[in-house]
Amino acid sequence: MTINIEDLLYKKLESPSGQEYILALDYVSEEAKTPDSVIIKAGTDGHASIWMEESVLSPLHEQYPGIPVFGLWQVLIENNDIDDAVSLQIMYAENASNGHYVLIEYGVIHETGKYINGFFPQRADLHIEDAMHIEFEQEVWDLPAQEALLLLQIRKQQVQKKQRFMAITGGVCLIIVALAFSVDFIFSTWHKKRVELFNDKKDQLGQLHQNISLLRVSHIDQWPKQAGYLEPLIYMHKIYPNFSMLQTNFDNNVQTAVLKGLANQDPIQLYPWLKDSEQLQDGSWQVKWQPPLNLSSSGRGNEK
16 A cells, blocks of 8 residues: 555654654765754665754654654664665655655665655656655554654763763772772781781791700700619519509609508518518508618518
């Protein structure tokens, strides 16, 4: 079905998703045709940029505040309604003799404009007989991601993006600084503990060296010889096997031993080298021995 494009321009329309929008006349060109033109989509892949005049856009923002405005060619290109294999394509405006055209060169969109009474005022080399009519279904259009904005709005949007970028960058920097401080604190704490441990080990090593030095000074050159003290005890044990040891003292100054057991007579009468003897109430004898001894000068009798 042939649609008069003028019936769609400058009024509220609704997308398949239910979003309201305004469709306005834009144009495709390598450069701006008027001083108040703003880019609504920069050219990519060889296609020229899409422009819209602020004199067209500004009244629509005032008349329909909060409703996004999109360009006619912007929406047609977004929905692939233009065949890049056909050089000249047109849309009717008031009738078939008047409307809008798009020129395709080498598969890319080169420019758009108006034709009047079947003629192309800006391009005398174009002929209406060579044009193909553009067919589209407005009811299924997908809207572009970027709406048409005034230059002031674009600058404001750029400032907001820059501010958001700066805020994100600042936040990232703060996070990096915080992480750096955290890592530094962790390593500083670890290093401090390692230094404390090293100092402890150093102190322990110093103490060990000091102890070794003391041992070198106070060590015993010869082991004490106690055979002379132990032989009488061994001898007593052979004579009186039932005697038990009550007390011993074998330090370097005094060596004593106290024994107790049963005997037929006072052990000291038989072995005068014993220091002392005493008969207890249970009939047993308690003897005390203390060197120096000279067993060879004392009698070694046998108890009867």
